[in-house]
Amino acid sequence: MTSTNQDLVKLTIDGVPVEVPKGTLLVEAAKTVKQEIPVYCYHTKLGPAGLCRVCLVEIEGTPKLQIACNTPVAEGMVVHTASEKAHAGRGMVLELLLVNHPLDCPICDKGGECDLQDYAMAYGRGNSDVADPKLSKPKGVDLGPTIVLDEERCVVCQRCVRFDDIIADERQLIVKDRGHNDIIATATGAPYRHHFTGNVTEICPVGALTSKTYRFKSRPWDLRRTQTTCTQCPVGCQQFSDVRHGTVLRTMSVEHDDRYSDSWLCDRGRYNIGFYTSPERITQPLYRRDSSFVQIGWDDAFTLWARAIKGAAGNAGAIGGGRLLNEEALLLQQVFRAIGVRNLDWRGGRQQQASPGARGGDYAALERANVIAVAGASSPAELAPVMWLRVLKAKRAGAQILHLSATGAAATLARIDSGSRVAIVWDGVDLELGKILADAAGRLDAVTYIASEQPNARGAEAMGMLPIDGGMDAGLMFDAGRNGKLAALSLFGVNPLRNAGDVDLVRAALNTTPFVMVSELFMTQTAQLATLVLPAKGAFEKSGTTINVTGDLLPVNASLEAPVGPLSDLEMLIGLAQQFDLTLPTVEELDAAVITRAQHAFAGSFGDALYHSGATRAHALEPRTLWDGGGTSAHDDHVRSVLHA
């Protein structure tokens, strides 16, 4: 026998012989024979708690029913998950759970996707022996900014409490009081508030914890579900967008998304979805006349925009990409290059670098680290929240978390044992700090990560949204703009007036530059100083790809119809390209180019000279157009239909 075989345990579940690794819990082992064992308190990511007692199974040779969630497999074990005895035991537990559970399913948000409903149907009795009134507990408890709690519906599985402790490392939620009086509450009575609160509504097996944004909004069967990649930060969480009547009502995590989200979402990714239907949204191109904006049509907008760029005669620039999809960033770069603009950059904010280079790791490697050094002014917990959960997971497994200051980084890193499994997380802002980190990373053989402030910074970088052939980077462009040396500036999904390191410089540049185009969903600080504002589509309204922190190319799938008016940045770029009579790529050509570029890994490290302002650009120039073939373009047709609708 090989060692692998020795680590496997043979047992029989419902008559089917199975072999699973030693230590596997019965509840997981049963899944190998496609047998679902009902659970409330057990959760794959939280482990067993042994509280609800609904996962009872019969094990031959053991007189009492056993809980599958905390019983590890044993050699020769014979398990019956669906025997009459197991069924009766579960039936009793269900009957007990329903003694005080309100039968308000018709008005409960969980109705239709409720584990209590499902298992009551499977195991419960049709009638009830309960002759006494049900217990009355607080309903509609305002737990915090995001969550409402119905104590009567709670089955005290403590998943929320354990999530708050084990996963979020917050320990705000507790069980209060005792016995049948116990309720869920925050320990201090303060509002329940942190980056990950919404997850408790998903792991709640009943309708006790509900999101304020989704309460009484819909039935699950009325929702149209689309799986996509969250684009609110660079983590790359897979999520479901659930849409009804043209409105995204909620987003949900994707089970088994172990590679990216680990099945959790942050509150930003979950709740920051209301803006799509905001009345504040820009729906028509706006052109500045003196001190106010007038609404204009798309044809005029493209004409004005193209005229300004033509008039600038190469003295134009474009900034954007970190908030665009890869296809848009690539087309942005290619179109501007084709019309003779070399001043391109994605870095409209503070961040200067996106790809960590050759030492970049995946989340599994981050989780395995036993020393995690966090460097930079911005916390990864803010920039990439769900990635921070991996750090907390490593911490729980015993990893040491070091918060490096810019001045003390070298000294702190020097003290790390060379035998450690080190991960370094940086915000990509201070390149000098980046070099110090890169030195340490080399010495310690560390895996490295850049938690970006822009969700697709890595994609923008990979798609080549960087200065071309001696062109200016964002900082130099703003500098030139302030000095009246820039004639036209196009800004795509960036708000430098809020996010740049030097906002005074940006303001001066925007005020002085004769023509500033801003593509945006809302009138941001930057848009208010624009000459031309183009209404853009949001991430749920367009399809494409994005590249996350770990360098993976991930799909973004449209789940919403955009309102009439806004175009995607891709469609805007196609409109602009038409003004210059450029040949556009087909969808297939664009996709192939994105994939090629995404696969081309940056081989450098943190703080490489490539990223220093004013330094020689090491980029080999791309051919003038990527697509020589001409041919018909699906995008072209699509845009034409939009423009002339």
Added chain:
Amino acid sequence: MPVTKVLTAGIGEANLRDINVYRERGGYKQWERAVRELTPQNVLEACDKSGLRGRGGAGFPTGRKWSFLPKDVYPRYLVCNCDEAEPGTFKDHMLLEETPHLVLEGILLGAYGINCHHAYIYIRGEFKRGYEIFMQALAEARAAGLVGKNLFGKGFDLEVTVHRGAGAYICGEETALLNSLEGKRGEPRLKPPFPAVAGLYGMPTVVNNVETLAYLVPILERGPEWFAAVGTERSKGYKIISISGHVQKPGNYEVPLGTPVRELIEIAGGLRPGRKLMAVQPGGGSSAAIFEEHLDYPYDYESMAKAGSMLGSGAFTVFDDTTDFVKAALNMVRFYAHESCGQCTPCREGGHWLERVLHRFVESRGLSSDLDMIRRVGHEITGINLCPLGDSIEPFLLSVFNRFPDQFEARILKEPLPA
């Protein structure tokens, strides 16, 4: 009469709270001898050989419990369970208040037996007097060089920490006790892992009852054979029985295990004149009632199990013919429903449900359908709980429900409930 004075020797005769009195009577000699002359292994072997079983309720062989500790994993802890809260039990706090040095010496010997350097005693919150007395005793012992560093110059360190609970019955369950001791919510832990592997602060831990540890002193003094010679085949030695209920002289009586049930009632002065025995609850609130046909059963672990009940902590409650068993059953069920930590479903929901139904019976508002429900639910919530508390709701209830069905049937509502 089989009443013997081993742990109870001197109580009521001498001021055993005074360390000098205790020492004059031979106190702390075994502790000194253990540290000076014996190895921890010697103490463990003596404990094992004596046949001593846990006096807190479960009756698990103490020596075997100690032997489950993984070798060479340190620190490890001994925790003395003085959270005595089983209905009908009142022996541990008597020992704590009357002979605190004996309790302490037992803890010291137990700690030495498992080779640990930090022992804890978890004292039920209500035992304020006992706590104060024990603190005084501990201070005296420390001043006398019996607790602390480098004891008797032999290089053995042993610290004892006293922790007061807050009065929750569930904290007498060893893992709930450990949670409470760590400052967490007092609720039982999921097992495995067991405390012997991962107990207090995640380290190997033995939790022993006060009486169990106290018996280590006479066992070392007189030898394990002396202890093992008393009692029955598998229930060795002596036991303090807390006799209460309808007897003329309720109190704590120390007897050899195996003393017949009938004799225990006689020891406690017998029934009141003219009264008839109806039932005995032989092992605390968690035990099923036994009846007159069991009067000649020896009071030991095996015989009580054979009678359908258990010896438990040795709380022996007698019920005569003045008892309203519906009220008695409600009283017990209400206790468990009130003390349920609420973690697991059967205990949290089942206990409360039964309590409400029984409450209606006491008010003569029972329903005939409730009779089936009591039998069915009582039976089915047993054996599927996270800890033994949930399994303790049913035994007394069903034993008296089955024995005295007429008392329950008499409380059924004649008219149907208004809709």
